[in-house]
Amino acid sequence: RTKRQGPAETAAAQGKPAPAEKHLEANAPARCWAGSGGISSPRPPPHCSLLDLPVEMLVEICSSLPGTDLPSLAQVCTKFHHILHIDSIWRRRCREEYGLRENLHDRIGMSYGKLYTKMFPYRNILGLWQLGSSYKDLLNVVMDGSGITGWWYESHLNNHVDDQMQWEPQFRIRLRKRKSATLEYKNGPSTFFDLGSIQIQKDSLSILCNERCHQKYLGRPRRGRRRFVLSQEDRLRCFYCQTYRRIYLPPSHPDDLIRPGLFQGKCDAHYVTISVLSFHGKYARVTKITGKFIQTLEIHLLRRIRLREGEIFRDFNELSRVVQEIHEQVIREQQQQEDGTEESEGRGWQSPGQPSVRESGAAASEEQLVPFVLPVGVRSRDHDYPRTCRMCFYGVVTVTLHGLPGRHPGVFILFDENHFGFICPYKNYFFLYSRVQNTFQNVEAPSPQAFLEMLSSCESKPP
Structure with missing residues (x-):
C-alpha cells in the first residue's frame, strides 16, 4: 500500500x-x-492558439508571408480562409513582389487579390533586360498604370552623361478583369498591335510574332481591311524575334571604394552608353552593357598612383611614363606567376606602406581633394568634368572590335561618389562616367554567382 x-x-x-x-x-x-x-x-x-490573436495581428502576419504560401494557408481553417480575402494583404504582396506603386486595381477594375493572380504568370518578366543583338539596348519591364509595360531605353536622346535616362514604351501586357491578358507591341507614336506570344525563361526573354502580326507588318492585303505600309526599319524591328537576357545590379559591400551600380559614359562615337561598376576583391570592373562593341575596364585597387597635389595631370609625358612603368611591372609579374617563381600579386610596385583594399575604401571619403586638370593633348567629349579628384589607380581597358580584343593601360580617376573617369594614354583620350539616377525594381541578383555569369554573358559575343 x-x-x-x-x-x-x-x-x-x-x-x-x-x-x-x-x-x-x-x-x-x-x-x-x-x-x-x-x-x-x-x-x-x-x-493559447494562433487563432486567439486579434484579426489585425493575423492580417499583419499574413501580409509578411510570400504570396505563393498564402493559398496553402487559406486551406488550414475557415478563419484563415476569410482573413486571406482581406485586400490589404494582397496589396502589400503586389507592392513588395511586383513593385506596384499606384492604385492599378482602380484602373483595371479588380481587387489586389485578383490582380496578384493575373500577374503571377508574368512575375519573372519584371526587371532589366539587355537586347541580344549587335547593338545592345536596355529594356525595363515594370508594372504601371496600363498593366505591364516594357520601356525601351532611348540612348540617342541623351547628350550628356549627367542626363536622366529617356525611355519610351516598347510593348505592354494588358491585364483585364474577365478576359485573359493580351500582349501588344507598339508601332508608331501611339499605336499598339496584337503581337502574339512571349516566352519567359530563367534569364532570357523572347518576343515572337504570330501569323496575324506578320500579315499586318508585311503589308499583305486582307479582306475587309486596309493595307499597312511600314518603313523598312519598322519591318525589321517588328518582324524578327527579339531575344533579351536579364541584367542584375552588382551587390554592395561596406569595403567597396564607392557604391557600385550603373553609370553613363560616352564610349561610343555619338551616343551615351551604360556600364555597370562592380567590385571583386583586389579588382574593380566596369562592364559596358549597351553600345556597338564590347568594352571592359579592369581597375587594380592595389596599384594606386600618387597624385602629388595634381602635378601628374599637368605633364602628360610624366603620366604616360608612370602608367607604362606599372604596366611593364604587371606583365613581368604575370610571366613570373606563369613560370611559378612569383606567388604574390602586386609586389614590386606596391610599397609596404601602401594601403590595402579595405583601407582604401574606408579612406576614400576622407581623402583630401586634389585639383584635376585634363592634360594638354588629351581629347574628351565631356568638358564639364569635376575639377577635383580623390584617388587614382592603374587600370586596363579592353575593347573588342570584330572579335579582336585590344588592351590599353591607363589611369582610373575617382572624382566623388557619383563620378569617375579613365585616361587612356595610348589614344590620348579621357572618358567620364556619371552615376545613373534612375531607380529600378526586381534587379537584385539571387546570388553572387548569378551576377558573375551575367557579366560573362555581357562580355561574350551576342547570339
Whole structure:
C-alpha cells in the first residue's frame, strides 16, 4: 500500500510536508508566465492558439508571408480562409513582389487579390533586360498604370552623361478583369498591335510574332481591311524575334571604394552608353552593357598612383611614363606567376606602406581633394568634368572590335561618389562616367554567382 501511494500521500501519512521539488515544479509555469511579461496569475492560461490573436495581428502576419504560401494557408481553417480575402494583404504582396506603386486595381477594375493572380504568370518578366543583338539596348519591364509595360531605353536622346535616362514604351501586357491578358507591341507614336506570344525563361526573354502580326507588318492585303505600309526599319524591328537576357545590379559591400551600380559614359562615337561598376576583391570592373562593341575596364585597387597635389595631370609625358612603368611591372609579374617563381600579386610596385583594399575604401571619403586638370593633348567629349579628384589607380581597358580584343593601360580617376573617369594614354583620350539616377525594381541578383555569369554573358559575343 505504501508503494502505490504518491510522494504527497506518503508524506501526509507520515506527518511530513510534501517535497519541495514537487511544489516548485507545480509553480514553474506560473513563474515563467509572470516573468515573460504576462500578468501574474496563480496558474498559466490553459490554452493559447494562433487563432486567439486579434484579426489585425493575423492580417499583419499574413501580409509578411510570400504570396505563393498564402493559398496553402487559406486551406488550414475557415478563419484563415476569410482573413486571406482581406485586400490589404494582397496589396502589400503586389507592392513588395511586383513593385506596384499606384492604385492599378482602380484602373483595371479588380481587387489586389485578383490582380496578384493575373500577374503571377508574368512575375519573372519584371526587371532589366539587355537586347541580344549587335547593338545592345536596355529594356525595363515594370508594372504601371496600363498593366505591364516594357520601356525601351532611348540612348540617342541623351547628350550628356549627367542626363536622366529617356525611355519610351516598347510593348505592354494588358491585364483585364474577365478576359485573359493580351500582349501588344507598339508601332508608331501611339499605336499598339496584337503581337502574339512571349516566352519567359530563367534569364532570357523572347518576343515572337504570330501569323496575324506578320500579315499586318508585311503589308499583305486582307479582306475587309486596309493595307499597312511600314518603313523598312519598322519591318525589321517588328518582324524578327527579339531575344533579351536579364541584367542584375552588382551587390554592395561596406569595403567597396564607392557604391557600385550603373553609370553613363560616352564610349561610343555619338551616343551615351551604360556600364555597370562592380567590385571583386583586389579588382574593380566596369562592364559596358549597351553600345556597338564590347568594352571592359579592369581597375587594380592595389596599384594606386600618387597624385602629388595634381602635378601628374599637368605633364602628360610624366603620366604616360608612370602608367607604362606599372604596366611593364604587371606583365613581368604575370610571366613570373606563369613560370611559378612569383606567388604574390602586386609586389614590386606596391610599397609596404601602401594601403590595402579595405583601407582604401574606408579612406576614400576622407581623402583630401586634389585639383584635376585634363592634360594638354588629351581629347574628351565631356568638358564639364569635376575639377577635383580623390584617388587614382592603374587600370586596363579592353575593347573588342570584330572579335579582336585590344588592351590599353591607363589611369582610373575617382572624382566623388557619383563620378569617375579613365585616361587612356595610348589614344590620348579621357572618358567620364556619371552615376545613373534612375531607380529600378526586381534587379537584385539571387546570388553572387548569378551576377558573375551575367557579366560573362555581357562580355561574350551576342547570339
